[in-house]
Amino acid sequence: YHWDLPQALQDKGGWDNRETIEAFVAYAEVMFKHFEGKIKYWITFNEPWCVSFLSNFIGAHAPGFENLELAMNVAHHLMIADGKTVIKFRELNTTGQIGYAPNVEWNEPYSNKQEDIDACKRANAWFIEWFFQPVFKGTYPQFMVEWFEKKGARLNIQDGDMEIINQPIDFLGINYYTGSVGRFAEGEGLLDQEKVDKGYQKTDIGWNIYPEGFYNVLCYIKEQYGDVPIYITENGSCYNDEPDNGEVKDEGRLNYLKQHLISLERSMQSGVNIKGYLTWSLLDNFEWAEGY
Template sequence: MARLDFPKDFVWGTATASYQIEGAAKEGGRGPSIWDTFSHTPGKVVGGDTGDVACDSYHRYEEDIALLKKLGVKAYRFSIAWPRIYPQGTGELNQEGLDYYSRVVDALIAAGIEPCATLYHWDLPQALQDQGGWANRSTIDAFVRYAETVFQAFDGKIKQWITFNETWCVSFLSNTLGIHAPGLKDLQLGVTVAHHCLVAHGLTVQKFRALGIKGEIGTTHNLGWCEPYTNSPEDVEAARRSRAWGNEWFMDPTFKGTYPQFLVEWFKTKGAEVPIQPGDMETIAQKIDFIGINFYTGNYGRYKKNEGLFDCEDVQVGFDRTFMDWNVYPEALYKTLKWVHEEYGDTPIYITENGACYDDTLTEDNRIHDELRTAYFRKHFIQCHRLIESGVPLKGYFAWSLLDNFEWAEGYRKRFGIVYTDYETLARHPKDSYYFIQKVIAESGLDA
């Protein structure tokens, strides 16, 4: 049996997000976010679920860090809730919020785990949304001020920073498709929000450099892979448009300072244009220390007139599906990251999220035999090894997610965790996938 060994300095980690796990929505001086508003709006979240309690990690973070230490990870990716730092988005600083994250960071360091902090994982202060949210350029300035506060508070302790998580979701999923908060449906709005978030990213990187903060800074984009169903020009172009919406639309500005022109022209036919101001593109294309890639799935696409935004029809070719109804397509991870390396150069890459949702069952002895999730991880770890052996600068992998948690518009019915959360008792129970990853980390590799 082939043995696949990973580099000794490969960073194994796992990840969470503030609104999904913290709870304590009205404690510690925290202000309301767009997700508090959205989740409390009837019909927006399955089951009427909210993040008011979530996994209660605000109070149970020490228990969660003990699980991380037992898992053996080198790093933990978490997000800082902007409304805990500036409850109104701007104005008065909430020291109690900074103190909470200081306790979390100190506990991680004491456990020998490197904290990796995401500045924006979707919980925009509602007060800023009331003024137009990310469609209002003043939100950019508010974000940079928030980032500066956090940089200075944790300089030397947090050495890896991510500006934004999944800008495609922040913009198009939330403001064009209306699936996530704030739940709006306008293509121009999605294009505008995407641009403003990218500008905010660039200005934040500039601020990080100007302050002389120790460590590294990057951003995270969620990428996927749309393979043409045939080699016909129509299918190739349809798949290219569909893929570029999530990939090139964000990666090109980040690395090249341009938007993909073919998609700019396509959006114009739909009545949407990018609101670029002088200097914006140079600002966006600040040199970053690494790029984070969140990857879950891929598909096959073929041309079909008036199908969706890009005349591209999804074709099922027999993939297994997760409980989110997403294709299990491990080779697409290899194709995606190899493309990133070939297209954008030698910037170090971290897989900042990868995982699978399944309908887990807790046994009488508090075990969870999640064979499908374990198989999903195994298959994707193999593709990670292929990438490294192929010369792609893949430096680390963060499994999504440490805990079952509030899965956004899907509420609590969709479980991504490698640790089972009992939402009645809030007890944590490691799944078989947790022990599988623990073994891979301990042995720095796996048998294929």
């Protein structure tokens, strides 16, 4: 699922409506049966953070809402749908492997002050723990639940939800593009944190080139969630390159990929169970927030 929700389901509330969970599982069952024996690797959801928080709290993607509690419950329903889909996959004895592909970033504290460390812990947990811990440990990070409650948003968990989400997966997809340095700033955004420009090079979309964060986040995932097989399902950079005498030198992208592949190799040497790497490459998809 890469965010293409049928309008008929959105008209009923979209991912805020638990009926969408059942609709997705029914859709997945059709796919499992139709493509049986032809697909080795199945991914239930691509970047659930984007489907939930970016789309329903930040409002940058459709449906464009700015409601934290709505975004939290959309995220919760996505993870229930993930768990139910994995259960259906097992029930049907579908050949192949199944996992999901969250997007992650890495936040490094600006200083050794506890308030900076805590702010970055929240920033990382918003991407990592919130979407990993329910699957791998059957719980949400309590410190984030309490933080969101302090911001006026409560998570609506029903009996049996966490057991459904807590399904063993065969692999984990990881999408990584960027990271940042942050420090505590009271009242700044959702997490009381502001970003600090440390002079990192940036892509043409304004994202920091931060290969060290790639290494750090992969090692952190291994430390927190064990020896899960990992495929890098997205990694790449955005540059407005134009042909020069019929050639595209593409030096920025080459440099980006080189640095990140070095970090990837370092993570493997540190024991991270990397099974594959897919670069965000020649063809791009619909740019959801750019009007085309």
